[in-house]
Amino acid sequence: MLSIFDRGAFAPCPTPFNFTAHVLARADDAPDKIALAVLSQTGSERWSYGRLKSAVLGTGTGLLARGFKPGDILLMRLGNTVDFPLAYLGAIAVGLVPVPTSSMLTAPEVQKMVDQLSPAGILHDPAVACPETTLPTVSSAELTAMRDLPPADYAMGDPNRLAYIIYTSGTSGQPRAVMHAHRAIWARQMMHEGWYGLGVDDRLLHAGAFNWTFTLGTGLMDPWSVGATALIPAEGVPLDALPLLLRRHDATIFAAAPGVYRKILSHHAKLDLPKLRHGLAAGEKLSDTIRQHWAEATGGKLIFEAYGMSECSTFISAGPANPALPGTLGRPQTGRKIAIVDEEGPVECGKDGTIAVHRSDQGLMLGYYGAPEDTAARFQGDWFLTGDHAEMSEAGDITFHGRVDDMMNAGGYRVSPLEVEAALLPHPRIREIGVTDIEIKEDAAIIAAFYTSDAEIPQEELTAYADSRLARYKQPRAWVRIDAMPTNPNGKLSRKALKPLFPRR
Known part of the structure; x- marks a missing residue:
């Protein structure tokens, strides 16, 4: 039996269609219901569905009034505030193409995006790093004023047209701009049952x-699309305060990267969360240790894990209706067509291969912006190759085996070692450099940089250099001077051979 999971396609996306119209389709059913609460330790900022829809469509009106036209690309350099989802949805509502970016990126990193995309404008919070530019810029204050403008009409159209672009670290070292269609939000419905167990009465805290x-996806768009309530901690809320917020605001589902669960457990041996049904985890592999300790601390509550990527969100998962077998990720969500393949196509069940998504998946990307060759290289016939290895049982259960490249994971962010190396190699005292992730204790890894130089370089100097060129989550946390870089027989850097060189104390 071949390793192909195919239990029928998901319902086709209707046409005409608009991403934001789908997200806010329930807003008129209960305009006074709380759609969003931004939680601090002393209170919350609450947004009703009526207020949310009005602000989103008012923002759309304001962006069009600034002269932007459907199809224009807008780079988002906004902070960790409600401005972000309002601007994102407002742009998509009127046919603009937003590019959400992390506020942790440095100006040089953002400049590469500007050079690649040639955006029509930038939505910019002055507190967020951004290169000097002559492009039209919309400030966060201007975005706030737009919320009260008359509502724009939704720009309805082909569900396959471009809706937004997100960046992911590429194996080439150059972050890739991933283009997604309006239909991507329609495809996320497969996650609601296959992972979340999400319903209108849920209160999901991300x-x-x-x-x-x-x-954006799991914490906001998905709860809103079913009429549920999204709960988001305000900027600055410490992780050890999350259990208090979960309990105080009656959260029924909790979503976080595995590292967040680990940090919470390091501060709380017991957790009293009577309304919580279960947790969700994605972004990096969830360890059995975290899973077990969470269940012990919460009185048996489970964490359901999902696997996905920027190019196709999450498509393999466990959930309340389909718990994972021990040692597995779960199964492909109903409606997906997933295979485990080698160079000749799908392999027999029980054999190792590359996880692949059929090109018919409605959640699969349109391609990499400006890089048709890179896009084509990710396909083998009709199968999009993820680059991750696994095996599939005859029942469809997926056992993850790991990546086939050197991509690192930093707190849920996938980071290319090539990108980090390229940013650090220009340091005038570094001759060669190689980076990899190092597990420093159970369930905790850091990025470490190994370099050759004429003499030891002060760590403070190296850290300051990295801070000026890389977002914090991409920066090495350890620096190791070595005599020579380990290479394979072809003279290529062997990052796996760097790991044993890390000094253990």
């Missing part, structure tokens, strides 16, 4: 920032 794509 631990991430507004400007993280994991938060």
Whole structure:
């Protein structure tokens, strides 16, 4: 039996269609219901569905009034505030193409995006790093004023047209601009049952920032599309305060990267969360240790894990209706067509291969912006190759085996070592450099940089250099001077051989 999971396609996306119209389709059913609460330790800022829809469509009106036209690309340099989802949805509502980016990126990193995309404008919070530019810029204050403008009409159209662009670290070292269609939000419905168990009465608390794509999708768009309530911690709320917010605001579902669960457990041996049904985890592999300790601390509550990527969100998962077998990720969500393949196509069940998504998946990207060759290289016939290895049982259960490249994981963000190396190699005292992730204790890894030089370089100097060129989550946390870089027989850097060189104390 071949490793192909195919239990029928999901319902086709209707046409005409608009991403934002789908997200806010329930707003008129209960305009006074709380759609969003931004939680601090002393209170919350609440947004009703009526207020949310009005602000989104008013923002759309304001962006068009600034002269932007449907199809224009807008780079988002906004902070961890409600401005982010309002501007994102407002732009898509009127046919503009937003590009959400992390506020942690440095100006040089953002300049590369500007050079690649040639955006029509930038939505900019002055507190967020941004290169000097002559492009039209809309400030966060201007965006706030737009909320009260008359509502724009939704720009309805082909569900396959471009809706937004997100960046992911590429194996080439150059972050890739991933283009997604309006239909991507329609495809996320497969996650509601296959992962979340999400319903209209849920109150989903996501631990991430507004400007993280994991938060945008799982924490905001999905709850809103079913008429549920999204709960987001305000900027500055410490992780050890999350249990208090979960309990105080009657959260029924909690979503976070595995590292957040680990940090909460390091501060709380017991957690009293009577309304919480279960947790969700994605972004990096969830360890059995975290899963077990969470269940012990909460009195048996489960964490359901999902696997996905920027190019196709999450498509393999466990959930309340389909718990994962021990040692597995779960199964492909109903409506997906997933295979485990080698160079000749799908392999037999039980054999190792690359996880692949059929090109017919409605959640699959349109391609990489300005890089048709890179896009084509990710396909093998009709299968999009993820680059991750696994095996599939005859029942469809997926056992993850790991990546086939050197991509690193930093707190849920996938980071290319090539990108980090390219940013650090220009340091005048570094001759060669190689980076990899190092597990420093169970369930905790850091990025470490190994370099050759004529003499030891002060760590403070190296850290300051990295801070000026890389977002914090991409920066090495350890620096190791070595005599020579380990290479394979072809003279290529062997990053796996760097790991044993890390000094253990």
